[in-house]
Amino acid sequence: MAEVKMFGAWGSPFSKRVEMGLKLKGVEYEYIEEDLNNKSSLLLNYNPVHKKVPVLVHNGKPIAESLIILEYIDEAWEGPDILPKDPYERANARFWAKFIDEKCMPPMWKACWSIGEERAKAKEEASEALKFLENEINGQKFFGGDTIGLVDIAANFIGYWFRIAEEIVGLELMTQDKYPNLCKWAEEYCKCSFVKENLPPKDKLADIFKGIIQAQSAPK
Amino acid sequence: MAKGDVQLLGAWSSPFTNRVQMALNLKSIDYEFIEVNFYSNKSESLLKANPVHKTIPVLIHDEKPICESLIIIQYIDEAWTKNGQSILPSDPYDRAIARFWAAYIDEKWFPLLKELGKESGDETKAAIMRKIFEGAGLLEEAFVKCSKGKEFFDGDNVGYVDIVLGCFLGWIKVTESMAGLKLFDETRTPGLAGWAERFVSHNAAKDIVPEPHKLIEFYMMVQAAKASTG
Numbered sequence: 001m002a003e004v005k006m007f008g009a010w011g012s013p014f015s016k017r018v019e020m021g022l023k024l025k026g027v028e029y030e031y032i033e034e035d036l037n038n039k040s041s042l043l044l045n046y047n048p049v050h051k052k053v054p055v056l057v058h059n060g061k062p063i064a065e066s067l068i069i070l071e072y073i074d075e076a077w078e079g080p081d082i083l084p085k086d087p088y089e090r091a092n093a094r095f096w097a098k099f100i101d102e103k104c105m106p107p108m109w110k111a112c113w114s115i116g117e118e119r120a121k122a123k124e125e126a127s128e129a130l131k132f133l134e135n136e137i138n139g140q141k142f143f144g145g146d147t148i149g150l151v152d153i154a155a156n157f158i159g160y161w162f163r164i165a166e167e168i169v170g171l172e173l174m175t176q177d178k179y180p181n182l183c184k185w186a187e188e189y190c191k192c193s194f195v196k197e198n199l200p201p202k203d204k205l206a207d208i209f210k211g212i213i214q215a216q217s218a219p220k
Numbered sequence: 221m222a223k224g225d226v227q228l229l230g231a232w233s234s235p236f237t238n239r240v241q242m243a244l245n246l247k248s249i250d251y252e253f254i255e256v257n258f259y260s261n262k263s264e265s266l267l268k269a270n271p272v273h274k275t276i277p278v279l280i281h282d283e284k285p286i287c288e289s290l291i292i293i294q295y296i297d298e299a300w301t302k303n304g305q306s307i308l309p310s311d312p313y314d315r316a317i318a319r320f321w322a323a324y325i326d327e328k329w330f331p332l333l334k335e336l337g338k339e340s341g342d343e344t345k346a347a348i349m350r351k352i353f354e355g356a357g358l359l360e361e362a363f364v365k366c367s368k369g370k371e372f373f374d375g376d377n378v379g380y381v382d383i384v385l386g387c388f389l390g391w392i393k394v395t396e397s398m399a400g401l402k403l404f405d406e407t408r409t410p411g412l413a414g415w416a417e418r419f420v421s422h423n424a425a426k427d428i429v430p431e432p433h434k435l436i437e438f439y440m441m442v443q444a445a446k447a448s449t450g
Contacts, residue, residue: 061313063313063320064320065323068316068319071319072312075312076312076313087295087299088284088286090294090295091286091292094288094294095286095287
């Protein structure tokens with residue numbers, strides 16, 4: 001039995017966060033792809049509370065929730081730091097990772113798939129949230145400084161998934177003129193060889209997003 | 221450490237503030253408590269300390285602000301390593317489990333209690349109550365696993381999950397009296413029922429969790445204030 005197993009889904013940014021964390025630390029693991037429309041009984045046993053991916057199983061013990069898994073990976077294995085060492089900087093990293101999950105991703109995702117007033121409202125909410133991130137990155141190469149850290153890993157959706165979706169749905173939210181720092185960060189982030197290897201193929205994601213649009217416009 | 225180095229912006233009625241006070245107590249940290257009126261006009265000092273969320277609590281340590289109660293508690297644990305025992309467990313897996321339950325309590329379970337307070341329809345209320353009881357069942361299982369037969373989630377001592385859940389005991393009692401039933405009762409959740417009694421009399425929590433009647437008074441006052449300005 002492999003010591004480290006990971007249940008994930010190829011298109012999920014949350015799943016990819018965990019893989020990035022494991023690869024950053026050089027941890028060997030067995031990857032199990034889950035069909036999110038038909039979840040395995042093994043996954044449901046390992047995560048009975050939320051029934052979601054990703055789940056990390058280390059020596060038979062499961063851990064759920066991507067940010068919690070990342071902190072666990074940082075503490076359980078040697079290697080490059082995912083969180084900084086200084087307590088204040090750690091608090092800061094946790095703050096922005098949580099901010100991304102709670103205040104950025106939901107309205108950004110909603111803005112992609114809604115229309116009319118709902119879209120306008122979600123777009124405004126997302127714009128406000130991204131302004132805070134724009135100020136936070138403030139010309140640094142990464143949120144983590146010179147190397148990627150927890151916040152950069154947490155922001156994978158913003159740096160990659162969202163940019164693809166935005167283009168397909170014609171949203172124009174994270175524009176160069178409004179968010180020059182964030183756009184520069186996204187470019188650096190996706191160029192970074194370590195990140196590049198851990199992202200799902202652009203064309204496969206694009207197909208998924210186009211599929212969502214088709215399903216939405218199909219006669220009911 | 222001089223008292224002036226640590227300040228806590230908060231409100232006596234806020235469980236999120238209370239849990240930070242408990243963490244500071246566990247570490248015997250001296251601090252200045254600055255009461256903030258968070259339900260009406262946000263004070264300038266709060267907006268300066270927490271421009272992103274504009275909420276309490278905010279811990280200010282050596283003039284640097286830290287926001288979000290769970291993040292503040294972990295900061296307290298990591299910045300004061302020589303004061304008493306750790307708030308989070310020492311084993312990485314136990315820490316992950318503690319963080320998991322803290323997130324569940326804050327993101328899934330406590331919001332149900334708030335929702336109950338807002339709803340008026342009987343059917344909706346009943347549906348929310350069912351979810352609250354289901355959640356209590358999960359928390360009972362968590363207590364049994366984490367405590368390993370001891371008094372608190374953290375074992376012999378009060379720790380992270382104890383204060384994250386325990387800070388809500390005042391509001392839980394308010395909900396119980398308004399709904400006419402017990403959330404942590406001896407039959408359905410015997411572990412939690414015993415834990416709740418032990419927690420409110422523990423040094424870390426005593427004098428911090430507000431009396432239910434004071435919370436009810438406070439709640440009525442806020443509702444009246446909202447009605448008069450709305």
